[in-house]
Amino acid sequence: MKAFTKKIVLALIAAIATIAAAGVPAIMGPDKKSSPEPKPSVTATSTTCDKVIAAKVCVDNLTVQFNSNEPQQVKNRDRIPLKAGDTLRLSNLTYCIPSKAPVNRVEVKVYLFPNGVESYKNGLFTPSNFPIHAACHNIGNFQQTWKLEPGQHRVNIPIIKYVGSNRIVDSSFYFNLDVGR
Template identity: 80%
Template sequence: MTTFRQQLALALITATATIVAAGVPVIMGLGNKSSLKSPSVSATSTTCDKVTVAKVCVDNLTVQFNSNEPQQVKNRDRILLKAGDTLRLSNLTYCIPFKAPVNRIEVKGYLFPNGVESYKNGLFTPSNFPINAACHNIGNFQKIWKLEAGQHRVSIPIIKNVGSNRIVDDSFYFNLDVGQ
């Protein structure tokens, strides 16, 4: 019986050491996405790291041009394309910090052709947006944009509802230079 207890104790010590070495916080139930001391949403480096503690932000966006492989776009990127190319929003990752008060999240993508801010050309998704403190992926945007020549901007505002107030918490955008 003593040997079994020693083996069990050794196995528990080894498992605990492995978890601690991997950097997974297990004490008091704190996960790496809800730490009270860190202003960032997760322990890994994200584009949301510089955002204030109570602000929802877009961490990254994956788009697909034509039928090419999806690629990640960073905030404020400038992308060169040609007229007739298509653009599809594939996957959006947004993060909600632990201290952000949120009742509801809305995410919509807008194409502003030639720098004119018109909210008529939007991409929407039927997805439900989780509002718990963590980073979430949303996909299945329903429309594809066919691009005309010119300089365009794709803007993705993150709108949170706090009570009856609607607040634009973050705006992710990238620019398209579409040649003939």
């Protein structure tokens, strides 16, 4: 009988320890009064693109529109299936300048490389002046569109910063288009 009682006591201790480790909300449901975890805001010191290098000017966010569909956000290195004849328009581009990045001028260009050929003929440009103070900035007046042909294409978005007379190009942001017939 004593062995049976010891097993029950040990089982109860294990159950209480499990409940304590999980926390009371796991049993009673989430606390309605507590607010959810605060989400980090996109600022000059906390962006999704400057986590690795604090002094790197980078593309943080890109919104495109295919045909007349709703604009959609594209992430770095995405692969997007489309059809021949579809059109691509850049709606909005957000780039960020961290506070530690020394910059005296910024340019952002968007190029379509058809079938893996790096040709700088198919570019989308904007007449905007690019702000250079530490923060995230939106640019949304890209005027041209691309009519897509069949094949595998890469859209490359180099961001060019000038520090003094030095020109530094970072073309790490890109996405791929798989255009079928």
